[in-house]
Amino acid sequence: MERFRRRRRRDAPDPTALVAEHLEAGRPTGWFEPLYARADGDAGAIPWAHQTAHPYVVDWLDDPVVEVPGRRAVVVGCGLGDDAAELARRGFSVVAFDVSPTAVDWARRRFRRADVDWRVADLLDLPDDLVGAFDLVVEVRTVQSLPGVVRDAAMHAIGTLTGPGGVVVAVTLVAGSNEVAKAWQGPPWAQAPSELAAYRAAGLERVALEHPDPDERGVMEVRLTLQRPPAGGTEGGLPGGGLPGGGLPIIPTG
Ligand SMILES: C[S@@+](CC[C@H](N)C(=O)[O-])C[C@H]1O[C@@H](n2cnc3c(N)ncnc32)[C@H](O)[C@@H]1O
Helix, strand or coil, X not given: CHHHCCCCCCCCCCCHHHHHHHHHCXXXXXXXXXXXXXXXXXXXXXXCCCCCCCHHHHHHHHCCCCCCCCCEEEEECCCCCHHHHHHHHCCCEEEEEEXXXXXXXXXXXXXXXXXXXXXXXXXXXXXXXXXXXXXXEEEECCHHHCCHHHHHHHHHHHHHCEEEEEEEEEEEXXXXXXXXXXXXXXXXXXXXXXXHHXXXXXXXXXXXXXXXXXXXXXXXXXXXXXXXXXXXXXXXXXXXXXXXXXXXXXXXXX
């Protein structure tokens, strides 16, 4: 259960003031670049930097819930690059992008030997060549780092990265109830359980969802596997044809 708890590093500077300044100015993603830049190469100053691939991603790759139809992978909001490097190590052809040029440069320097196409790009304004181009999309805690006004658009954009049959593996903070989500002060912002339906609206079918019980704050880290139906329908793609609906609780892990 401990691996579900990857909270903000206690030693990292509190980004609240920086975030507030950018949100007030109408720049929901504007705070990432200054946060990375002011860290000046010290990963300890990045609240989410654990400098390892996310354990869910590793578990998923060790035992994929659904077979990935090919080897083209993209990492959304790649940060310091650990998930992208892990995918490349396993033989995927990887594009990894982040809105922060400093993060992308930092990741590239950390993983000089990794065969990754590192890019500065905005999920909310995707370059055309990324749309529909991937068999596997990995999104770890990017959506939860965005305020509510852009989260639906972010989830929709994640969906557009997949080609037919493409799979999305997502890790995100979810509130145990809509009330907790409403009262929650981000970042990260705990998503309301009902929000995950945005993936369905983007044409993705939910294949699996795992989460622990909500913690003492009423939130939990959710791991989600989704798939765009293969061309010609879901036959042969989703196990059991996927799971219906966009609501939440399915598989509490023990
Ligand atoms: C909470 S961090 C997670 C980073 C990384 N996935 C990890 O787990 O360590 C969110 C990341 O998403 C990036 N990001 C936020 N909004 C983005 C956007 N619209 N397009 C691309 N990257 C974005 C941020 O710069 C940041 O690196």
